[in-house]
Amino acid sequence: MSNQTAESIQNSFSGKDILSLSQFDKPSIQTVFQRTAEIKKQFQSHSFTNTLQNTLSALLFFEPSSRTFSSFAAAIKRQGGQTLEFQNPGQTSSTVKGETLEDTARVMENYAECIIMRHPDVGSVDRVARAVDVPVLNAGDGAGEHPTQALMDLFTIQEKTGTLNGITGVFAGDLLYGRTVHSLLKGFSLYEQVTIYLLAPDRLQVEQSMIEELTSKGMTVHTIASTEDIPSDCVFWYWTRVQKERFEDQNEYEQLKHAYILTQELVTKRAGTDTLLMHPLPRVGEIAIEVDNDPRALYLNTQIKNGMYTRMALLNLILNR
Ligand code: NCD
Numbered sequence: 001m002s003n004q005t006a007e008s009i010q011n012s013f014s015g016k017d018i019l020s021l022s023q024f025d026k027p028s029i030q031t032v033f034q035r036t037a038e039i040k041k042q043f044q045s046h047s048f049t050n051t052l053q054n055t056l057s058a059l060l061f062f063e064p065s066s067r068t069f070s071s072f073a074a075a076i077k078r079q080g081g082q083t084l085e086f087q088n089p090g091q092t093s094s095t096v097k098g099e100t101l102e103d104t105a106r107v108m109e110n111y112a113e114c115i116i117m118r119h120p121d122v123g124s125v126d127r128v129a130r131a132v133d134v135p136v137l138n139a140g141d142g143a144g145e146h147p148t149q150a151l152m153d154l155f156t157i158q159e160k161t162g163t164l165n166g167i168t169g170v171f172a173g174d175l176l177y178g179r180t181v182h183s184l185l186k187g188f189s190l191y192e193q194v195t196i197y198l199l200a201p202d203r204l205q206v207e208q209s210m211i212e213e214l215t216s217k218g219m220t221v222h223t224i225a226s227t228e229d230i231p232s233d234c235v236f237w238y239w240t241r242v243q244k245e246r247f248e249d250q251n252e253y254e255q256l257k258h259a260y261i262l263t264q265e266l267v268t269k270r271a272g273t274d275t276l277l278m279h280p281l282p283r284v285g286e287i288a289i290e291v292d293n294d295p296r297a298l299y300l301n302t303q304i305k306n307g308m309y310t311r312m313a314l315l316n317l318i319l320n321r
Pocket of ligand 1: 068149240
């Protein structure tokens with residue numbers, strides 16, 4: 001997995017890169033949560049603050065994105081900051097002329113206080129972070145990590161249940177290529193008595209080395225292959241999309257894409273009365289539309305809102321606002 005060399009946060013965020021959940025310890029996560037909760041409260045009572053005024057953040061997205069891109073842009077603009085936006089710079093910027101990632105980023109750091117970047121290659125965001133002095137935030141590096149998504153998901157679960165200790169949850173879908181899953185599992189490994197069920201076809205199961213790392217930190221991990229094996233007392237279900245863009249063989253993708261579908265019938269059969277139904281989005285058929293109106297479904301509302309607030313909190317902490 002990527003990002004092994006990223007600097008620990010240790011509750012001091014100013015000027016730091018956010019590349020991986022492995023940079024975090026519990027107190028640092030708590031600091032993000034505290035700031036997120038404060039900002040959420042302010043926004044809900046319409047008392048807006050312009051703490052990101054006079055900052056410019058470069059959004060460099062070399063891979064398609066609607067949610068993460070707009071979530072960061074909204075987080076920045078809603079607090080009075082500005083953005084320099086590059087979507088698909090692979091087609092529209094000097095990278096077409098053969099410019100290296102490092103050079104593109106070095107130019108950007110002359111304009112911007114921070115760089116928020118998504119790229120299809122694992123480790124590419126780390127490379128950029130090493131090349132520039134401004135803080136770099138990983139908005140997804142291939143099948144590597146997606147730390148800001150994990151922080152918002154942890155915040156959502158903690159907000160709903162009051163704790164991240166003693167939790168039992170399910171991850172389903174593409175656990176091999178799903179970067180949100182990798183970051184979120186690393187986050188959970190910091191907490192006590194966490195039991196995780198990994199529901200995936202063999203081909204898309206979490207890598208054995210990662211399972212070993214998680215269990216060595218005290219997490220109880222069960223790999224399962226059938227929805228029948230989902231226990232009835234789960235705090236959350238975290239469903240994910242099979243990552244089409246990571247497959248060389250599209251026939252294989254077609255065979256695996258709907259290995260597990262979250263339907264109302266399954267919810268009725270196996271979810272608890274308070275089980276949180278989560279998904280990082282986009283979904284492409286793995287959650288039936290009928291589930292959207294279930295009050296336990298958080299993917300189209302709470303998760304999205306909390307994503308913006310969490311990114312606001314992180315940017316304020318990193319930019320020392
Ligand atoms: C995820 C991603 O890009 O990794 N989406 C997101 O950022 N919310 C999940 C996915 O694309 O399946």
